[in-house]
Amino acid sequence: MTKEFAVPPVDFSGGSTTGANFQQRRAPAPPFQPPRPSSASSSIPFMSFDAASAAASTPAGPFGGTIASSSSFGGGGGYASFEDEEPLLDELGIHPDQIWKKTRSILNPFRINKTVHKDSDLSGPIFLYLALCLFQLLAGKIQFGVILGWVVVSSIFLYIVFNMLAGRNGNLNLHTCTSLVGYSLLPVVMLSAVSLFVPQGAGPVRFVIAAAFVLWATRACSNLVVSLADGGEEHRGLISYACFLIYTLFSLLVIF
Amino acid sequence: MYNNMGPQPGMPRPPGNPQPGPFGNPFTGAGSGFIRGGLGAYGERILGSSSEYVQSNISRYFSDPQYYFQVNDQYVRNKLKVVLFPFLHRGHWTRISEPVGGRLSYKPPIYDINAPDLYIPFMAFGTYVVLAGLSLGLNGKFTPEALNWLFVKGLVGWFLQVMLLKVTLLSLGSGEAPLLDIVAYGGYAFAGLCLAGFSKIMWGYSYYALMPWTCLCTGIFLVKTMKRVLFAEVRSYDSSKHHYLLLFLALVQFPLLIWLGNISVNWLF
Numbered sequence A: 001m002t003k004e005f006a007v008p009p010v011d012f013s014g015g016s017t018t019g020a021n022f023q024q025r026r027a028p029a030p031p032f033q034p035p036r037p038s039s040a041s042s043s044i045p046f047m048s049f050d051a052a053s054a055a056a057s058t059p060a061g062p063f064g065g066t067i068a069s070s071s072s073f074g075g076g077g078g079y080a081s082f083e084d085e086e087p088l089l090d091e092l093g094i095h096p097d098q099i100w101k102k103t104r105s106i107l108n109p110f111r112i113n114k115t116v117h118k119d120s121d122l123s124g125p126i127f128l129y130l131a132l133c134l135f136q137l138l139a140g141k142i143q144f145g146v147i148l149g150w151v152v153v154s155s156i157f158l159y160i161v162f163n164m165l166a167g168r169n170g171n172l173n174l175h176t177c178t179s180l181v182g183y184s185l186l187p188v189v190m191l192s193a194v195s196l197f198v199p200q201g202a203g204p205v206r207f208v209i210a211a212a213f214v215l216w217a218t219r220a221c222s223n224l225v226v227s228l229a230d231g232g233e234e235h236r237g238l239i240s241y242a243c244f245l246i247y248t249l250f251s252l253l254v255i256f
Numbered sequence B: 001m002y003n004n005m006g007p008q009p010g011m012p013r014p015p016g017n018p019q020p021g022p023f024g025n026p027f028t029g030a031g032s033g034f035i036r037g038g039l040g041a042y043g044e045r046i047l048g049s050s051s052e053y054v055q056s057n058i059s060r061y062f063s064d065p066q067y068y069f070q071v072n073d074q075y076v077r078n079k080l081k082v083v084l085f086p087f088l089h090r091g092h093w094t095r096i097s098e099p100v101g102g103r104l105s106y107k108p109p110i111y112d113i114n115a116p117d118l119y120i121p122f123m124a125f126g127t128y129v130v131l132a133g134l135s136l137g138l139n140g141k142f143t144p145e146a147l148n149w150l151f152v153k154g155l156v157g158w159f160l161q162v163m164l165l166k167v168t169l170l171s172l173g174s175g176e177a178p179l180l181d182i183v184a185y186g187g188y189a190f191a192g193l194c195l196a197g198f199s200k201i202m203w204g205y206s207y208y209a210l211m212p213w214t215c216l217c218t219g220i221f222l223v224k225t226m227k228r229v230l231f232a233e234v235r236s237y238d239s240s241k242h243h244y245l246l247l248f249l250a251l252v253q254f255p256l257l258i259w260l261g262n263i264s265v266n267w268l269f
Helices: A015-028 A050-056 A062-073 A090-092 A095-106 A123-137 A142-170 A174-183 A186-194 A204-228 A233-255 B029-036 B040-061 B065-069 B075-083 B121-137 B145-170 B179-187 B188-204 B206-233 B240-261
Strands: B097-100 B103-106
Touching: A050 A204, A050 B206, A062 B040, A062 B188, A095 A123, A095 B121, A123 A142, A123 A174, A123 A186, A123 A233, A142 A174, A142 A233, A142 B065, A142 B121, A174 B065, A174 B075, A186 A204, A186 B065, A204 A233, A204 B188, A233 B075, B065 B179, B075 B188, B075 B206, B121 B179, B121 B188, B145 B179, B145 B188, B179 B188, B179 B206, B188 B206, B188 B240, B206 B240
Parallel strands: none
Antiparallel strands: B097 B103
16 A cells, blocks of 8 residues: 655646545545645645655655655654754763763762762663673573662662651752662672672672672762762761662672 | 742652641651652642641651651660660660650650660661571572562561560550550661671571570560550559560560571571
8 A cells, every 4th residue: 555645735637625535535644743634735834844745746656755755754743854853862861971971980989079960860870770680691690670679679768768867958859869879880780790700609709899899889879879968968877888788789689 | 838849859848737746747857858759749739738638647657757767876886785785784774755845755866875766677677688688698599589588578577576566565555655666666676686697697506696695685675675665655553464564575586586587498487
């Protein structure tokens, strides 16, 4: 069945109402635009494909019109042309350079750069979560749901503990909390990558390496949480113990 | 009043509804921020219209949870010492009360070592789960599902402990201690369990020495605390009935904690 996009109505002989209706019935409505009225000879300015399809809308070519108009046709309703659209990543809200900057800031556990973490986003944590699941998959453990569930539960746990401890001036919100817990998973991701090469079995080497990475993650997460939200300074030790519990839990998944 | 709550979901705002519970309005402070922030901008729309209903119901069953988190490092250290070695605690076990707004209320945990808090029980519970996972893993039986079941087991144990304390209070004629107090007292058992679990990982046989010790210490701690609670809450002081119930409380700790400390894949036993 030929796809007939709504090209400007071709004048059939007579231009009778039946002809126009016939045209209308056969032209499938584009998914996001209403079917063309028959009086389209007056150019309707908002129809984006007019410019392209007008050139191609020869009476002979439903195909030609199709090909020409589909290129600008696929450009989203309301946009003037394909080139004017927003890039896909921007539209989804994923900013790779920001993710890279934030990830790099976790790499140094001794100096916390809190300005780069000020706007929280969840796409970086999703990448890190997928990377952790990938490394676990390489180790033979299929734990996608488990890790996701544990990330959610631990970020809710940290959110509750921080806000309760901080009292009246606690203003950590759940989005920021999840974002920080997710970004601080980077050492755990590295641990799971490293533990692919460390010999199997619960030897002391594995534990020492795991302990180092867990302490790194704890330090990063607790410093970020305390510096980004008010009210946490005098409870630093208590909050970092909560973070320590969270990352020990993840390292259990990796070690065993 | 609710118009400008939208863009600041995380900020706690005191609502204009004055209905103080025993420790102040449970919706101020972090409680408000938690509940409203947790639901984002829709929180005040969902909760706003029914907040008085929800508030009155919640404050009937829960006292202000924020009271139990006013802790600091020093309190945590000293309280752990009291829970793990209760016989070393010199001084009295009664809570210090202060008149606040015409009613008698207890001082928060920072100022009073005998006040219950919820931070230690939560952290002890989490540590128990982590240590249980560690000991499962060292025996080669670790799976995430087993850890989830251990979490459930810990929750059941905590619930049983709370039920035990509540039944003790009720059978003596008054169950009016705040529920979160009882939950806190019930959760202190996990601190001893963590100690026993840790020693089990370090050296297997020390577990058999440390477990009765933990049960004993938790029993003593609960007896001394509940004695004061009973004294404060119950009208008539029927000494022999009190003492038998407290003894029963301490004796039941043994099977309960041994069950909780027995970490294996079959979570029920």
